[in-house]
Amino acid sequence: MNTDVKLEGAFAQSPYAGRSAQMFPHLTPVQITRLSAHGRKSAIQKGQVLAEPGDRLPMFVVLSGSIEIVQPTLTGETLIVVHTAGSFSGDVGTLRGSSSVVRMRVREGGEVLSIDEAHLRTIFQTDTELSELFMRAFILRRVALISTQSSDVVLLGSTRSAGTLRLQQFLTRNTYPFVNLDVDTDASVSELLDRFQIKVEHFPVVLCRGSVVLKNPSNEEVAACLGMNQQIDDERIRDVVVVGAGPAGLAAGVYGASEGLDVLVLETGTPGGQAGSSSKIENYLGFPTGISGLALAARALIQAQKFGAEIRTAYSALHLNCNQRPYAIEFANGHAVRTHTVIIATGADYRQLSLDNASRFLDMGIYYAATTTEARRCGTAEVIVVGGGNSAGQAAVYLAGTCKRVNLLVRANGLTDSMSQYLIRRIADTPNITLRTRTEITALEGEDQLARVTWKTAPGNVPETHDIRHVFLMTGALPCTGWLNACVALNEKGFVRTGSDLRSEDLSERKWTNARQPEFFETSVPGIFAVGDVRCGSVKRVAAAVGEGSACIQQVHRVLHGS
Numbered sequence: 001m002n003t004d005v006k007l008e009g010a011f012a013q014s015p016y017a018g019r020s021a022q023m024f025p026h027l028t029p030v031q032i033t034r035l036s037a038h039g040r041k042s043a044i045q046k047g048q049v050l051a052e053p054g055d056r057l058p059m060f061v062v063l064s065g066s067i068e069i070v071q072p073t074l075t076g077e078t079l080i081v082v083h084t085a086g087s088f089s090g091d092v093g094t095l096r097g098s099s100s101v102v103r104m105r106v107r108e109g110g111e112v113l114s115i116d117e118a119h120l121r122t123i124f125q126t127d128t129e130l131s132e133l134f135m136r137a138f139i140l141r142r143v144a145l146i147s148t149q150s151s152d153v154v155l156l157g158s159t160r161s162a163g164t165l166r167l168q169q170f171l172t173r174n175t176y177p178f179v180n181l182d183v184d185t186d187a188s189v190s191e192l193l194d195r196f197q198i199k200v201e202h203f204p205v206v207l208c209r210g211s212v213v214l215k216n217p218s219n220e221e222v223a224a225c226l227g228m229n230q231q232i233d234d235e236r237i238r239d240v241v242v243v244g245a246g247p248a249g250l251a252a253g254v255y256g257a258s259e260g261l262d263v264l265v266l267e268t269g270t271p272g273g274q275a276g277s278s279s280k281i282e283n284y285l286g287f288p289t290g291i292s293g294l295a296l297a298a299r300a301l302i303q304a305q306k307f308g309a310e311i312r313t314a315y316s317a318l319h320l321n322c323n324q325r326p327y328a329i330e331f332a333n334g335h336a337v338r339t340h341t342v343i344i345a346t347g348a349d350y351r352q353l354s355l356d357n358a359s360r361f362l363d364m365g366i367y368y369a370a371t372t373t374e375a376r377r378c379g380t381a382e383v384i385v386v387g388g389g390n391s392a393g394q395a396a397v398y399l400a401g402t403c404k405r406v407n408l409l410v411r412a413n414g415l416t417d418s419m420s421q422y423l424i425r426r427i428a429d430t431p432n433i434t435l436r437t438r439t440e441i442t443a444l445e446g447e448d449q450l451a452r453v454t455w456k457t458a459p460g461n462v463p464e465t466h467d468i469r470h471v472f473l474m475t476g477a478l479p480c481t482g483w484l485n486a487c488v489a490l491n492e493k494g495f496v497r498t499g500s501d502l503r504s505e506d507l508s509e510r511k512w513t514n515a516r517q518p519e520f521f522e523t524s525v526p527g528i529f530a531v532g533d534v535r536c537g538s539v540k541r542v543a544a545a546v547g548e549g550s551a552c553i554q555q556v557h558r559v560l561h562g563s
C-alpha cells in the first residue's frame, strides 16, 4: 500500500495529518478487482467537475488519471488532496447518502470506477477488509475536514444567544464542517455583514454554500439547504419506523437493520439525544476512560447506516395515526410514512432553567444526575441542588457527604408537599445542607465551565451572586409524547406504559384484540413499542436505553412474523 500521500493546505496542518496513510489509502490491484463487480467504469476529462458541494454522488475509485478534492470557502477554494490511481473519493456522507461537502475536479484525464450508495453498502456488509479500510478513511476524512475550520458554510452569531448555540450544536452534532464567527469578537464579521446585507436583528445567520443567507433558520431549513436529507419515499411500507435517534433509537436502528429489517429512523434534532450533550459518559460498558456523547452518537450513527438503516435528521414526527394498519407517521411538511411497526424512542426533556445560556453549561457545571461521576467532578466544592422532590433530597444528602456546602433551592415555601418525611429529616439533620425556600436562579456566568450563579429569594428578591461552579437540576423530565396523538396508554406523568405496566383498562380502552399479551416493550397498541427514557419505569441511563432499543428488535420480529 502506498503511504506517501501528500496532504494540501489546511489539511496538512490538521491534527490528523499524521494519519494520512489511513485517511487516503491506496487500494491494491486485488482489492480493485473485487470492487469492479460493484461499479461502473467511465472516462473522465481534464477540468471536468465531478461534484459540487450539495451534489449527491457515488464513490469514485481512480483507475487512471487524477482527481483533486477542494474545499470551497468564502474567499476561493482550498486544495485538500489529489487522488491518483488506486485512491478513492468519499467520506461518511457518501455512506449516508447525504450530499457532498467538497468539490471534485479532474486534474488529469483517465478512468474511474463509480460505486453507488446501494453497492457501497453491500461492500460494507460483505467485505470485512474493505469495510474496515473505507470506514476508517471516511471517518478520518470528515474529522480532519472539520478540524480545518474551513468551509463555505458560515454561522454568524453570538455565543450569548440561544439560537446560535442551537445551530452550533446542530451542525457539530451532524458532523458538518462550518466556520463559526462570533459577532461580538470577530473583526472579519463586519465585512460579511455588508457583503450579504445582514442586520443585527437577523442573527443568528447561516451562510449556506457561500451564497444563500438563512436568517435565524430552523434546523429543518439548514438541513434542507445543506442537502442533509434525502426525500422519504412515501410509497414504501417500512418494517419499522423508529422515532428518536438517542441511544435507544440508534440501538434499534443498528439491530433492526443488521437483522434484515427495513428501518427508518427519524430525529427531530441531531442523533445522540440527551447523551449527545454529555461531555464524557464514564459509566458506559467498554469505555474505561469515558467517551463523549458526541463520539458515541457519531459511531452509532455510522454503524446504523453501515447496516442500511435510513436516518433522517431535523425530521420531526408530528402525528401518529394508529387507527389503521399499516400505521402512518405524519411530518410537518405534509408527507407521511407508513409502517408495520413503530418504536417510540423520543426520550424525555429534562426541565431546564429558563435562562438563555443554560444549555451552554450542560455537563460543564449543570448536571441532571448526582452519581459518583458528577460528585467526583465537584470534589469538595460548594454546590447547588435545585428541586423539592425526592430526587433532589437524595442528591442533596448524597453530595453533602463530600461537598463543603450544598444549597438546596426550592421555589415553594418548604418541602412538605413534595418530599418524603424521612428525607426532610435527613436534610434538617445534615449541617452542611442549607435549605433556601422561595429562591430561584436568575443568572449563570462562566466561559466554558460555569463559574458563578446568581439567585434571588422572595420576598426581597435581592440578587446574590456566588462563586459556585456546580448546579444539579433535579426538577424532573417531561416525556416527548405530544406527537402520539393519544394512541397509546400513558402513566400519570405522561410516560408510555408497556408490557406488564399496562393495566387491563389500558388494553380494553384501546381495543387490544389480540389473543396474546403485549410484549415487554409493546404499548397498548399491537406493533407499537416504546424504549428508553420515554418508557414508564425505564432506567434513565445510556446503557439501559441502548439495551432496550436492541432487545426490542426481537419483539418486533415476533410481531411482524406473527409468532
Ligand SMILES: Cc1cc2nc3c(=O)[nH]c(=O)nc-3n(C[C@H](O)[C@H](O)[C@H](O)COP(=O)(O)OP(=O)(O)OC[C@H]3O[C@@H](n4cnc5c(N)ncnc54)[C@H](O)[C@@H]3O)c2cc1C
Pocket: 243, 244, 245, 246, 247, 248, 249, 266, 267, 268, 269, 270, 271, 272, 273, 274, 275, 276, 277, 278, 279, 280, 281, 282, 283, 284, 315, 316, 317, 318, 345, 346, 347, 348, 350, 362, 363, 367, 368, 480, 483, 531, 532, 533, 534, 539, 540, 541, 542, 543, 545
Ligand atoms: C447532560 C446529560 C448528561 C448525561 N450523562 C449521562 C451519563 O454520563 N451516563 C448515563 O448513563 N446517562 C447519562 N445521561 C442520561 C442519558 O443521556 C439518557 O438516559 C439517554 O440519552 C436516554 O436515551 P433515549 O434514546 O431514551 O432518549 P434521548 O437521549 O432523550 O433521545 C430521544 C431523541 O428523540 C428525539 N425526538 C423527540 N421527539 C421527537 C419527534 N417528535 N420526532 C423525532 N424525534 C424526536 C429527540 O430529539 C432525541 O434526540 C445524561 C443526560 C444528560 C441530559
